[in-house]
Amino acid sequence: MSAPVIDIRGLVTRFGTNVVHQDIDLSVEAGEVVALVGGSGSGKTTLLRQVIGLLRPDAGQIRVFGQPLFSGDALADRRLRQRFGVLFQQGALFSALNVLENIAFPLRELRWLDRATIRDLVMMKLAMVELEPRHAWLMPSELSGGMIKRVALARALSLEPELLLLDEPTAGLDPDRSAAFVSLIRTLRGQLGLTVVLVTHDIDTLAALATRVAVLGERRILAYGPLDHVMNVDHPFIQNFFASDRLQRRPDVTVR
Template sequence: MSAPVIDIRGLVTRFGSHLVHDGLDLSIPAGEVMALVGGSGSGKTTLLRQVIGLMRPQRGDIRVLGQPLFSGDLQADRVLRQRFGMLFQQGALFSALNVLENIAFPLRELRWLDRETIHDLVMIKLAMVELEPRHAWLMPAELSGGMVKRVALARALALEPELLLLDEPTAGLDPDRSAAFVSLIRRLRDQLGLSVVLVTHDIDTLSALATRVAVLGDRRILAEGTLDHVMKQDHPFIRSFFGAARHAGSAY
């Protein structure tokens, strides 16, 4: 069996006296779309930041794509980080750079691609997220919320990652734009063979995109598995979070 794309063992996270994760374990198989859900303060975004190396836990082991995330080898860590892409909740575009420059940023960091190649690759990424070449010259302040998400997604895919991480990918979008963005992510995941991990509080996004769900609560993973399996678990937060969908008789 191949190694999971993310394997977390004994994770402990603390902010001062506040314990966020206490011995958290989670294994995410390759090829899945794993949704992380949980109440406010459950540590789901913190967990995502730890998986991409922005935060280091107090204790525990994180392996991404079969490699230790904090190996101590700077070159190995750099190469590993090039194998995954991150879409932040608000896009996190550089406000002083136009769309082309934002998407080109990780490509330029490689320091071995010429300007013409970078330009061509950016145009390919724009087309992948269903934006036009003319959009390359817009500044972030000139973009709609949906376009910001698409540009940020193009940047996350710039280095052709194997793993894509999404923090609240549909936050701030109206229902139609949210559905269109979910459809785009699903299509790209199928075309590119991506493994995907997303944090979301939106049940529509979760049900349309996720193949598996992990529920964070009580400083650990409360339940993990298919959506149907997770919804059957008897825990107050799980009953509350999925209760509206159950009572509405939806297909979630």
């Protein structure tokens, strides 16, 4: 398959008079892990929400798997949405359902799988995200932050998506857990052959996962390419973004 998984052309987003994106072009090839980075308010999450189809761009076109997100055909739109999984920043687990029902929900919505098979699939997904069967009967309010992310990841994976979209996958996790979560995503990506798009602030996550990095700023994409290539782009924001991080990692320099 040579067609890009995500293809964004001439995207424009405005909130009132505030222009967030101006003529953005971006394409993501199959099997890649693309990280969207940028300062607060640069429209990373907005861009992600447009790719998911939660927001409509003011101009321009987004194609996912070569198909438009809003084709006008409800059935085709639904099929398309079943081909990607989304991990929301806060997990967005259904608080009234337990872990088992949360992960089973998208499978039940297919309406052709029997209960026992759904139960088996949920247990496999739980094992994939390294949770134990006894966790299946917990409610979301009884889970720790790291477990919420894992359950949300399991739910995002339940329809065997080819594309996985992650919004701040490691935000709110301590460094240990965040490293564990990153390695989990990396393992799963290897096993399942996923294409991944993630929004992140965390450079460790970025360095560990991303094959390519897109830097958003000044309403456009400032740079797009492999991490070492992007890091050497001569632009004040990019230099600042990566420099502050380098500073933090040097033990002899105290950051105030």
